[in-house]
Amino acid sequence: MSEKVLMKGNEAIAEAALRAGCLHYFGYPITPQTELTAYMAKRLPKTEGGVFLQAESEISAINMVYGVASTGKRVMTSSSSPGVSLKQEGISYLAGSDLPAVIVNVQRGGPGLGGIQPSQSDYFQATKGGGHGDYHLIVLTPSSVQEMADLTSLAFDLADKYRTPAMLLADGTMGQMMEPVELPEPHTSAVDKPWAVTGTQMKRKHNIINSLYLSPEVLEKTNFERYERYAAIERDEVRYESYMMDDAEYCIVAFGIAARVAKNAITAMRKEGMKVGLLRPITVWPFPKDAVHEAAQKVKGFVSVELSMGQMIEDVRLAENCLRPVVLCNRAGGMIPGVDQIVEVTKALMTSVEGGAR
Amino acid sequence: MKRVTLFCGHYGSGKTNIAVNYALALRERGLDVALADLDIVNPYFRSKDSTPELERAGVKVISLPFANSSVDLPALPSQAYSLVQDRSRYAVLDIGGDDRGAYALGRFVPYLLEEDDFEMLYVVNFYRPLTTTVQEALDVMHEIEGACGLSFTGIVNNSNLGAETTAQTVLATSGKAQELCRATGLPLFATTAEKSVAQEGMVPIALQKRPFEA
Structure with missing residues (x-):
């Protein structure tokens, strides 16, 4: 180097x-x-x-x-x-x-x-x-x-x-x-x-x-x-980054700039005691199907964070094979999802999965 | 101190940050200052991003009619002429990167030469890939001078590595800065550093905030 x-x-x-x-x-x-x-x-x-x-x-x-x-x-x-x-x-x-x-x-x-x-x-x-x-x-x-x-x-x-x-x-x-x-x-x-x-x-x-x-x-x-x-x-040749997934109960999937914002959101949520991790695909073809599938065995739900109307979310759903709910957190047209939005969507998912316990 | 100060350099060298800081510093001295964002090259990070802060401090901001509108049009603001024609006020000009950006300056040159009360500063960051050597920095300087028809009067060493900058990062480039001054016969106007790392002999500057950064 x-x-x-x-x-x-x-x-x-x-x-x-x-x-x-x-x-x-x-x-x-x-x-x-x-x-x-x-x-x-x-x-x-x-x-x-x-x-x-x-x-x-x-x-x-x-x-x-x-x-x-x-x-x-x-x-x-x-x-x-x-x-x-x-x-x-x-x-x-x-x-x-x-x-x-x-x-x-x-x-x-x-x-x-x-x-x-x-x-x-x-x-x-x-x-x-x-x-x-x-x-x-x-x-x-x-x-x-x-x-x-x-x-x-x-x-x-x-x-x-x-x-x-x-x-x-x-x-x-x-x-x-x-x-x-x-x-x-x-x-x-x-x-x-x-x-x-x-x-x-x-x-x-x-x-x-x-x-x-x-x-x-x-x-x-x-x-x-x-x-x-x-x-x-x-x-x-599948490549991805696994971030704070060891004890995660919820998994955010995001790549590129969305993954950077997601990491900041995870830091904020971890401070509140919420166990959230990130799978960041580095190759989106080939998509890290196995990593998402494995995560589905232990997490309660997925959030797909995207700067689109929801495209990668289809690959997430195919990979987790309907085991868990997958929700979209997105902005479009040149806007970027913020930390607050990601936290809000993840909390809403938690509420729907855990029956309003939070 | 000259009435008009122009900041030019390779794009990404930090012209905009320096220009904003310089305008605010003049204002702090109680001077009447206007800052013009004449960057026709880069539609993103601009002086105009700091408009609220500048206007709160009492700096008049003149920017391109389409700046920050996402309309990618290299049109110059008509009010920019007031900077060269109204001699009652100090003026700071943030010029776009490289020779391409410096073309925008051409139309103001006759006024600047007639008044002969300007400083044209070359902002250089020796950690930028196309200006890592003294020779490369000289080449960019000459391209800019050729494009706008003015000659530089001083050098600002703004060498930095973004968020990883330390005082040592800046000090490590002082040899190159001195060599550039020797090669051009120009004085070192300032060595700048982000305020949390600036040491004696460096001018501390504040950075513009970018909304997507952590």
């Missing part, structure tokens, strides 16, 4: 990408992720062999990502919600061609143009597809500027390891806030990419990067093979 610097979340992603050997970035500025694009614009032209290109649109940026990823080089694009919607076709093509790449979404309120304040309302889009066809992205959700850097590094490594696009799902607060960061040491891919289009030197059969299979039997086979890789990811 190197010396600490003070960074905005957006800058931390950019610098971590550079240190992960990502020398190709294509993007289009949009608030609240623009500092990432601006940082790459400043730094990449000064690197050996690096390319920064402000594309004419998000659609062209994601297709430039497809091109570079085909050659086996590490590559990234970033945007905020409306721009990530534009990228969905390209993301599906990346998945269909088994190309590793990193896509950053610094979410803002929606739908439509929405606003520029933070949101988590692209959870469905990130975890359930977004583009067409059977595919998943590995989706990582940072909760600090340090994690913006660390999870960017990890996203590149996982993308290469499993030949899949990976997404960093952040939000406007994570992108804009400044915190001290220890930047990851420079490293490059540990994975060979014999599939990459790098020129045959007349020594091997040429590689083809493609997502078009007109034979349904062959297309089916690629889907089944891809889902074997997804099964391995679900088995080996």
Whole structure:
């Protein structure tokens, strides 16, 4: 680890990408992720062999990502919600061609143009597809500027390891806030990419990067093979933080900025003698199903805290399998749930579960 | 002391905090002060966030018509001209980050040069990734000067690591600050530090509150 610097979340992603050997970035500025694009614009032209290109649109940026990823080089694009919607076709093509790449979404309120304040309302889009066809992205959700850097590094490594696009799902607060960061040491891919289009030197059969299979039997086979890789990811790459869960009677599930507010709410509730803990998914795909399922065996109920109209709550319910009540504590449109709101919703859940004992 | 004080620097260097503190300090001396938020780059953390505190203290606040409205429009307030044209009052200008932000200053330059009673201060945080070395800090300085057409007159060393800042954090950068002063021939206007960690020789500053932080 190197010396600490003070960074905005957006800058931390950019610098971590550079240190992960990502020398190709294509993007289009949009608030609240623009500092990432601006940082790459400043730094990449000064690197050996690096390319920064402000594309004419998000659609062209994601297709430039497809091109570079085909050659086996590490590559990234970033945007905020409306721009990530534009990228969905390209993301599906990346998945269909088994190309590793990193896509950053610094979410803002929606739908439509929405606003520029933070949101988590692209959870469905990130975890359930977004583009067409059977595919998943590995989706990582940072909760600090340090994690913006660390999870960017990890996203590149996982993308290469499993030949899949990976997404960093952040939000406007994570992108804009400044915190001290220890930047990851420079490293490059540990994975060979014999599939990459790098020129045959007349020594091997040429590689083809493609997502078009007109034979349904062959297309089916690629889907089944891809889902074997997804099964391995679900088995080996689930990440979450368990906070004060040892004696917890109620469990808050929250990621990103919502998890930070939830921790403050837990501190407040613990002072009042309420045993509340937090499960913080760090990967939302794969979702930490087992951790939620295990928690359901011992807690009396769940609170899903989200900056959306309630999206992750569906995964919480699937994982706890109707064992316990799950309630939503949310704000939308760029608003952030406060400590008071989380305490109030948790207390209301306690009352309904314990019959007004409190 | 000059009538007009401009704070420029790399974005995230702490210009806004310094400008707010400086305006309040002038007010404490009983001076008539206006502060202008001319940041056309960053729609989030702004001088305008401190408007209630500034106005309570009697500082006049001039900000962009769309500041904090979530409308991401780089439009300058017409009242900003009063800062350069009305010479009866002290003026503090918070300029947006980097050369991009400094373009906003261009239209006021003829007035500033004609009056010739301004200080243009370069705020630097050596813990910011694009200004960690003296050379990088110099590069940003020159980009800003090129964009606005004015030359800096002093340097404010605002090196910090946010909530993890100690006096030692600040002291560790004094060599770089001195080197930057030597390289530019400019005086060190101040070394600033958050008031709970500030030591002798540092100007203590209060931080703006951000609603989502613990």
